[in-house]
Amino acid sequence: MKELSVKSDLSSALSKAWRIAREEGFTSLLSTLRGYCLYHLRDKWRFVYFEYPLEREFLAFEGRELLTIKIATREDFDRIERDIFPSLVGDLEYDKRYFKLIGQEGIRCFLGEKDGKLIHYSWVFLSAFNSPIMEVPFDKTQLRKGDIFIGPVFTHLSARGLWVYPCVLSAIIRYLRQNQYGEKVLIFVDGRNAAARPFYERLGFREIPDAVRANWLYVLRQKVTATIP
Numbered sequence: 001m002k003e004l005s006v007k008s009d010l011s012s013a014l015s016k017a018w019r020i021a022r023e024e025g026f027t028s029l030l031s032t033l034r035g036y037c038l039y040h041l042r043d044k045w046r047f048v049y050f051e052y053p054l055e056r057e058f059l060a061f062e063g064r065e066l067l068t069i070k071i072a073t074r075e076d077f078d079r080i081e082r083d084i085f086p087s088l089v090g091d092l093e094y095d096k097r098y099f100k101l102i103g104q105e106g107i108r109c110f111l112g113e114k115d116g117k118l119i120h121y122s123w124v125f126l127s128a129f130n131s132p133i134m135e136v137p138f139d140k141t142q143l144r145k146g147d148i149f150i151g152p153v154f155t156h157l158s159a160r161g162l163w164v165y166p167c168v169l170s171a172i173i174r175y176l177r178q179n180q181y182g183e184k185v186l187i188f189v190d191g192r193n194a195a196a197r198p199f200y201e202r203l204g205f206r207e208i209p210d211a212v213r214a215n216w217l218y219v220l221r222q223k224v225t226a227t228i229p
């Protein structure tokens with residue numbers, strides 16, 4: 001199985017830690033380490049997983065604003081860096097590493113453009129086996145050939161609330177159906193995001209029950225994380 005080449009290994013994590021300590025100081029390093037620990041011990045265990053069978057007709061959305069949607073090529077990289085990267089701060093900074101995958105086989109980055117500015121990205125991994133879902137506690141025995149993964153997704157703050165994402169999602173599903181790329185789309189959201197769950201259900205996504213495999217490590221983590229607010 002091919003691994004997602006953006007997956008961070010120990011040496012890159014250490015060199016990142018060293019860079020933060022050098023450039024931003026010890027306090028910044030500590031807060032990065034705290035974020036890292038919270039993500040692995042708590043946050044990623046809260047994800048909720050949804051699936052959408054591509055045989056099903058999808059509700060098509062028209063944008064309320066004039067929106068151009070395209071698949072990114074390497075030529076778009078400079079514009080992405082200029083229009084989008086400054087907004088990728090905090091946890092979102094992690095998403096930056098995906099952009100070196102533009103143009104790679106089986107991976108698509110859908111971009112949304114409004115008023116000449118890139119304001120949205122949605123990543124599509126034509127094989128879920130080579131996607132971010134491999135890095136979260138999803139029960140991998142449930143993955144099948146033909147499973148596609150969508151995420152991460154992002155809309156620039158200036159364009160939020162205009163239903164940019166539903167329009168892009170609609171374009172993605174149309175593209176996947178037209179090209180018969182697979183059978184099912186998978187996504188995950190933070191379980192604490194109360195708005196995301198009804199949003200996907202309204203669109204016809206179904207929550208996957210027992211998506212996280214309850215092994216002894218999971219139970220132990222549940223006990224540990226229950227003590228972390």
Ligand SMILES: CC(C)(COP(=O)(O)OP(=O)(O)OC[C@H]1O[C@@H](n2cnc3c(N)ncnc32)[C@H](O)[C@@H]1OP(=O)(O)O)[C@@H](O)C(=O)NCCC(=O)NCCS
Pocket residue numbers: 151152153154155156159160161162163164165166189190193195196199200
């Ligand atoms: C999620 C996000 C892309 C949606 O932005 P948008 O294009 O402006 O879409 P809108 O705000 O118009 O929302 C449309 C619907 O998407 C829903 N939605 C879907 N997935 C969501 C998510 N992961 N987080 C928040 N809202 C989400 C919203 O609830 C909303 O439904 P509603 O109008 O019924 O409440 C945007 O909030 C964002 O970039 N957030 C920061 C990055 C992030 O959290 N990404 C998701 C995890 S990868």
